[in-house]
Amino acid sequence: MADIIIKNGYILTMDPSLESIKNGVVVIEDGRITDVCENTEETADTVIDAQGSVVMPGFVNTHTHAGMTLFRGYADDLALSDWLENHIWPAEAELTASDVYAGTRLACLEMIKSGTIAFADMYFFMEEVGKVVEDSGLRAALSYGMIELWDEEKGKAELKKGKAFINEWDGKADGRISAMYGPHAPNTCSKEFLMKVREQATEDNAKIHIHVLETEAELNQMKDQYGMCSVNMLDEIDFFGPDVLAAHCVWLSDGDMDILRNNNVNISHNPVSNMKLASGIAPVTKLLDRGANVCLGTDGCASNNNLGMFEEMKTAALLQKVETMDPMALPARQVLEMATVNGAKALDLNSGMIRKDYNADVIIVDMNKAHLNPLYDVPSHLVYSAGSSDVRTTIVNGRVLMDDYRVLCMDEQKVIDEGRDAAEKLMSRVDAKK
Ligand SMILES: CSC[C@H]1O[C@@H](n2cnc3c(O)ncnc32)[C@H](O)[C@@H]1O
Numbered sequence: 002m003a004d005i006i007i008k009n010g011y012i013l014t015m016d017p018s019l020e021s022i023k024n025g026v027v028v029i030e031d032g033r034i035t036d037v038c039e040n041t042e043e044t045a046d047t048v049i050d051a052q053g054s055v056v057m058p059g060f061v062n063t064h065t066h067a068g069m070t071l072f073r074g075y076a077d078d079l080a081l082s083d084w085l086e087n088h089i090w091p092a093e094a095e096l097t098a099s100d101v102y103a104g105t106r107l108a109c110l111e112m113i114k115s116g117t118i119a120f121a122d123m124y125f126f127m128e129e130v131g132k133v134v135e136d137s138g139l140r141a142a143l144s145y146g147m148i149e150l151w152d153e154e155k156g157k158a159e160l161k162k163g164k165a166f167i168n169e170w171d172g173k174a175d176g177r178i179s180a181m182y183g184p185h186a187p188n189t190c191s192k193e194f195l196m197k198v199r200e201q202a203t204e205d206n207a208k209i210h211i212h213v214l215e216t217e218a219e220l221n222q223m224k225d226q227y228g229m230c231s232v233n234m235l236d237e238i239d240f241f242g243p244d245v246l247a248a249h250c251v252w253l254s255d256g257d258m259d260i261l262r263n264n265n266v267n268i269s270h271n272p273v274s275n276m277k278l279a280s281g282i283a284p285v286t287k288l289l290d291r292g293a294n295v296c297l298g299t300d301g302c303a304s305n306n307n308l309g310m311f312e313e314m315k316t317a318a319l320l321q322k323v324e325t326m327d328p329m330a331l332p333a334r335q336v337l338e339m340a341t342v343n344g345a346k347a348l349d350l351n352s353g354m355i356r357k358d359y360n361a362d363v364i365i366v367d368m369n370k371a372h373l374n375p376l377y378d379v380p381s382h383l384v385y386s387a388g389s390s391d392v393r394t395t396i397v398n399g400r401v402l403m404d405d406y407r408v409l410c411m412d413e414q415k416v417i418d419e420g421r422d423a424a425e426k427l428m429s430r431v432d433a434k435k
Pocket residue numbers: 066085089090093123124125145146147148185212215274300301304
């Protein structure tokens with residue numbers, strides 16, 4: 002007997018070897034998908050009727066700072082350097098472990114409700130993030146964000162913290178958590194420090210999550226400092242590889258794109274954050290044309306201001322069309338791949354497709370809504386018409402985290418109240434310091 006059978010749904014497999022099934026069945030046992038078919042004789046403890054819904058792989062958000070939900074709507078409409086240096090960093094200096102716990106719980110609640118099954122996070126007080134992920138049931142690739150600022154002693158302490166986090170958390174929560182090194186960016190960490198991070202990551206068999214060429218200011222700073230851009234500098238120190246997740250990559254030359262592709266670097270595109278901070282437009286279609294693995298992230302809630310992957314997909318697709326002046330650029334199906342298959346590849350997850358033996362990381366999207374009818378093409382609706390609140394069920398590792406809009410893995414109202422309280426107290430401490 003299986004654990005879960007999802008029946009009567011439109012199965013969008015995202016599997017190149019298996020077409021979508023108009024009225025199909027997904028069978029789940031021990032956290033895995035054991036069958037994807039038109040009919041089954043199998044029985045299960047839980048039978049979910051997905052009539053009028055799309056059954057698809059859940060989203061992988063490949064760049065976020067989950068605890069920053071507490072800064073949602075704080076310091077809007079500013080350029081990145083002003084936003085970060087004069088507003089966000091002074092406010093983050095007041096953060097406590099319990100703030101990050103409350104903020105990350107709020108983030109996980111939002112992600113579960115909007116169909117995300119895994120996320121790559123870089124922040125502070127990462128033990129709190131680990132605890133939240135463990136309890137929530139989500140998957141995550143977590144990194145302690147290291148900012149060295151050319152201070153050798155600080156660098157040593159940061160690397161020690163990064164390593165301690167990896168030692169304690171990699172593989173935790175039955176393998177749902179992986180841990181990475183998180184050097185913040187090439188313009189906040191010295192070349193020497195980044196070389197040490199690379200060496201340590203190789204030795205520890207850990208991946209690396211880093212911001213790369215997000216702004217023109219970073220490009221100019223790097224040219225002044227090293228006589229070359231961040232990608233060239235990182236390439237020179239043999240930093241790149243398939244274990245690197247590079248967020249943003251907005252200011253790339255053609256040569257930089259070749260370097261990233263040739264080194265199989267995973268690139269997290271974060272279009273809403275890039276638009277809000279007016280950082281620029283990443284050359285996504287050029288990267289995809291080269292065969293690079295481009296995935297999709299929201300960035301933190303102070304630069305987005307939500308964690309919804311539906312909005313991110315639509316923005317990504319529209320932005321590339323305007324950038325290239327080609328309405329055929331980044332079609333719906335391709336952007337869906339970025340949000341599922343490519344994200345899973347970047348985080349080394351056996352997820353991102355509805356396929357036999359894959360993780361049972363499945364969402365059910367309710368199509369019985371005014372804004373989703375009539376329905377000619379499912380990928381089109383998912384990218385251009387659907388929204389976060391259309392997700393009715395989220396399953397991760399075979400556990401139902403949200404069932405028909407009801408969150409089962411946490412007390413929704415308590416998480417909202419505690420997030421709001423933590424933000425209120427945090428902001429009074431921030432104001433007192435002004
Ligand atoms: C060292 S933990 C992460 C660090 O990054 C800051 N941050 C959030 N969003 C961005 C962004 O778009 N670019 C650069 N840095 C960002 C966050 O506030 C933390 O300080």
